[in-house]
Amino acid sequence: MSGGTTNGTFQNGAVSNAIEVRELCRHFGRQQVLDHLSLDIPEGQITTIVGPSGCGKTVLLKHLNMLLVPDSGTITIYGTDVTRLGNRGRDAVRENLGMLFQAGALFDSMTVYDNVSFPLVEKTRLPENEIRSRVGETLAAVGLEGMENKFPSEMSGGMQKRAALARALVRRPKILMLDEPTTGLDPTRTGAIHELIRETQKKFNLTAVMVSHDVPAVFQVSDRVAFLNHGKTHLNGTVEEVMAADDAVFKRFLAGRAAGDDDGASLGG
C-alpha cells in the first residue's frame, strides 16, 4: 500500500461527508457479501465504486438507498443513521435522493413527460404549470427537449438512460445514485452519458455515487474511486491517489478489465 493511507483509505481533506458507512455487514444465505465495509462519500463530488463482479457494489448501493437493510453496521446520510429509521424516516431521507437504475426502470406504460413528472405529481403539491416548467428544464438539461410524448419503448438505450436521469434529477436531490449507468451502451453513447453525468453533477451541485464497470473510462469523470474486494473497501481516494497506489490487487483488477475479464482480479487478494 502506498504512503498516506490508512487501511487503503486516503484522507479526503476538509470536505465534509454526505454519506458515511461504518462496519456494514450483509449476508445472503451463507455468502457474506458485505464484510465490515466502511466508506466515506464526500459532499459535492462524484465517487465511483468499482470492483470485481460479486464484490458487493450493487448491494452496497441498495443499502445506501435503503432498499436493503444491513445485518449490522451504520449508514449515516447527512447526519442521520438510516439503518435505525422506520418507513416514514426512510421516506423523509429519500426526498433528498435520486436514483438512476441499471436499466433505467422507466414506467413503460407512461410517456417521457409522465415518467419525469411522476415524482413531482406524486410527492409534491406544485401547480401544473410549475411541474411542466420543471420537467421541461430538466429534460433540456439531459438533452431530451421535444421527446415528452415518446414512450420508453420508442427510444434508444441512451435516450432511456437520459430520461431516467431526468426523472432522478427532477426533484433536485442532494445525492444522486447511479447503478451502472452505461450498461448496454456502445462506447460513443457511454462517453456521452459520462459527460452528461459530469455536467449535471456540476450544474446541480450534486453528491454522486456511481457503481460502474467502465474501468478505467469512468475515472475521467470521477473525483474519487472506491475499489471494493471481498465485501470490503480495499482502496478509497481521489482518482490520482488510487491510480498511483502500489496495490497488486487493484492492478490485477485493472489488467483484467483491460483484457475484458468480467471478474477483473478474479477476486484474488
Add this chain to the structure above:
Amino acid sequence: MVGLIERLGALIIDGILDLGYFVLFLVYSLLNIFLPPYKPRLWIRQIRIIGADSTMLIVLIGTFTGMVLGLQGYNTLNRFGAAGALGTLVALALVRELGPVLAALMIAARSGSAMAAELGSMQVTEQVDALTVMAINPVQYLVSPRMLAGLISFPLLTTIFDVVGIYGGYLVGVKLMGAPRGPYFSGISSNMDLHDIATGFWKSVVFGVIVMWVCCYKGYNAERMATGVSRATTEAVVLSSVLILAFDYVIGAILI
C-alpha cells in the same frame, strides 16, 4: 440423516415464513386502501381494467353457460314431467354456484394473469424499486387499488353473469326446446330467496379477494430472472383457480 432432517426443517420453516408473508401481504394491501394518500384516479383505472374491460367476456361465457343449462336442464326435467321447474334450476345453479365460480375463473384467467405479468415485469425491471426510492409505497400504489377494484368488480360481474345466464337458459329452454314460458320466471321469483342471492354475493366477494391477492402476490414477488414473470403468471392462475374451487366448497358448506 442429520442433513436430511436439517433440509426438512429448513423446508418447513421456509414454508411457514412464506405463508406468513403471504397473509401479511393481504392484510397490508387491504389496510392501505383506507390509508392516505387516496388515489381515486388509480382506483377508477383498475375498476375499468378488471371490471369494465371484462364485461364482454362475462356476457359471452354467461350466455353460453345459461344456454347449456337450459338445454341439459330441459332434457332432464322433461323426463320427469317437471319442465316447468327449468327457470328455478337454471337460476339457482347460476346464482349459488356457477355464476360466482365461472366468473371468478374467467377474470382470473383474463385480468389476474395480466396483473401478475405486469407486476412481475415491473419487479424484474426494477420499476417497483424505483417507486420505493421515490418514497412511494409500492403496495399502496400498485396492489391496494387492484384489491379495491376486485372487491367492487367481482360482485358486479357475477351479477351480470347470472342475469345473462338466466336469459340464455330462457332462450334455449323456452324458445327453442318448448318449456312452458310462464313458470320459467315465476318459478325463479317464488323459489329463490335472499339467502341464495347472499350466498352468491359472498362467494363473489371472497373470490375477488382471492384472485387479486394471489395474482398481485405472485407478480409482486416474481423472481428477478428471465423465467420469473412467466412462472409468476402460471402460478397465479393455477393457485387462484384452485383456491376458488376450494373456497367455493367451504363457503357453500357454511352457507348451505
